[in-house]
Amino acid sequence: MKVAVLGSTGYTGMVLLRILANHPQVAVVMPASSSRAGAALRDVDPGLGAALHAKCDGELVDLETVRAAKPDVVFSALPHLTSSKVCEPFFGKSVVIDLSADFRVPDAALFTRAYGEPPPRVDLQLDSCYGLAEWYGKEILEADIIANPGCYPTATLLPLLPLARKGLIQGKIVVNAFSGISGAGRKEQINLLFHERSENVNAYNPGTKHRHWSEIHYHLSRSGKQLPMLFTPHLVPIKQGIAVTTSCSLRDGVSEEGIAAAFKEAYGTRPFVRLLGSTIPETRWVRNSNRCDIGWHVEDQELLLFSAIDNLVKGASGQAVQNMNLRFGFDETEGLRTYGEF
Numbered sequence: 203m204k205v206a207v208l209g210s211t212g213y214t215g216m217v218l219l220r221i222l223a224n225h226p227q228v229a230v231v232m233p234a235s236s237s238r239a240g241a242a243l244r245d246v247d248p249g250l251g252a253a254l255h256a257k258c259d260g261e262l263v264d265l266e267t268v269r270a271a272k273p274d275v276v277f278s279a280l281p282h283l284t285s286s287k288v289c290e291p292f293f294g295k296s297v298v299i300d301l302s303a304d305f306r307v308p309d310a311a312l313f314t315r316a317y318g319e320p321p322p323r324v325d326l327q328l329d330s331c332y333g334l335a336e337w338y339g340k341e342i343l344e345a346d347i348i349a350n351p352g353c354y355p356t357a358t359l360l361p362l363l364p365l366a367r368k369g370l371i372q373g374k375i376v377v378n379a380f381s382g383i384s385g386a387g388r389k390e391q392i393n394l395l396f397h398e399r400s401e402n403v404n405a406y407n408p409g410t411k412h413r414h415w416s417e418i419h420y421h422l423s424r425s426g427k428q429l430p431m432l433f434t435p436h437l438v439p440i441k442q443g444i445a446v447t448t449s450c451s452l453r454d455g456v457s458e459e460g461i462a463a464a465f466k467e468a469y470g471t472r473p474f475v476r477l478l479g480s481t482i483p484e485t486r487w488v489r490n491s492n493r494c495d496i497g498w499h500v501e502d503q504e505l506l507l508f509s510a511i512d513n514l515v516k517g518a519s520g521q522a523v524q525n526m527n528l529r530f531g532f533d534e535t536e537g538l539r540t541y542g543e544f
């Protein structure tokens with residue numbers, strides 16, 4: 203397989219290069235960059251090891267070079283609205299795995315509410331699918347564009363979907379999510395400076411204001427249930443990791459055993475979801491891993507769900523490689539076993 207990574211100098215691009223370097227089905231990696239094309243990889247990202255250098259020419263390449271090489275897969279680790287424009291030459295020619303939001307929310311009103319303009323390339327929405335790997339395996343197998351989910355939506359939807367789909371929960375869903383700073387990308391911004399973020403925690407874009415509210419709401423609604431939701435993210439002073447606490451009510455007659463059974467049915471055989479029961483997951487347990495850890499607690503017909511992922515791995519680049527594995531019929535865990543704890 204020949205694969206390209208667009209946006210190689212960003213956080214998710216850098217993680218993609220590290221995972222693909224050790225992927226046994228990937229023979230050639232093309233690290234592409236709009237800002238550093240032509241520069242030596244060892245200068246731009248000295249942390250990359252020999253495994254990647256063995257799969258590329260040691261330089262960042264431009265878009266034209268990628269286009270001429272006709273890669274099997276293009277991973278786009280670019281900002282939303284830029285991604286679909288830059289990927290234009292690859293649609294219909296390579297499988298595009300888009301880490302941006304451009305194909306995640308096909309509902310025009312919801313997308314516009316989040317991103318300020320209608321979803322780009324609506325004509326291609328039918329060729330695309332949502333790449334929440336544990337839920338859309340069949341669609342992923344046939345898709346030419348895979349919309350890799352956002353980090354908060356991955357950590358929020360994985361515990362909620364098995365319960366919402368079975369109608370086990372009711373009432374308002376309240377989601378409080380806590381993210382490390384890398385979730386904001388590798389950009390110069392005053393509120394992301396070490397001095398602003400260390401020893402400091404705050405909520406932002408509360409309730410229904412955050413962009414990811416639209417994505418979570420859309421994919422939860424696809425489960426057939428219109429459950430109202432408040433989603434409040436918080437920035438916490440860690441580099442990477444997301445922890446989510448979600449509360450809602452159980453339907454009458456639903457017991458803790460019923461919740462455990464629904465989780466087991468959904469994820470009992472899935473390699474990248476670990477069910478912890480009453481143990482509350484911690485971000486350090488999933489650091490550098492493609493795993494989502496899920497715990498839960500029932501009290502007086504109220505349910506608390508706890509989940510943790512690494513935003514750069516299961517929340518982005520790891521799940522993107524998991525999607526490539528599913529799309530091409532490889533073992534789902536290929537390339538992801540040695541990257542962090544399995």
Ligand SMILES: NC(=O)c1ccc[n+]([C@@H]2O[C@H](COP(=O)([O-])OP(=O)(O)OC[C@H]3O[C@@H](n4cnc5c(N)ncnc54)[C@H](OP(=O)(O)O)[C@@H]3O)[C@@H](O)[C@H]2O)c1
Binds near residue numbers: 213301387
């Ligand atoms: N960070 C996370 O935890 C996370 C999780 C899930 C999804 N995502 C999504 O994944 C995508 C990449 O995120 P990231 O955190 O890696 O972002 P990032 O660190 O800010 O990197 C994005 C990269 O895209 C390229 N780029 C930026 N502006 C561009 C432009 N106008 N035209 C062309 N290329 C441009 C640059 O790479 P080059 O100069 O090398 O081209 C830049 O380094 C975003 O859509 C983000 O929302 C991020």
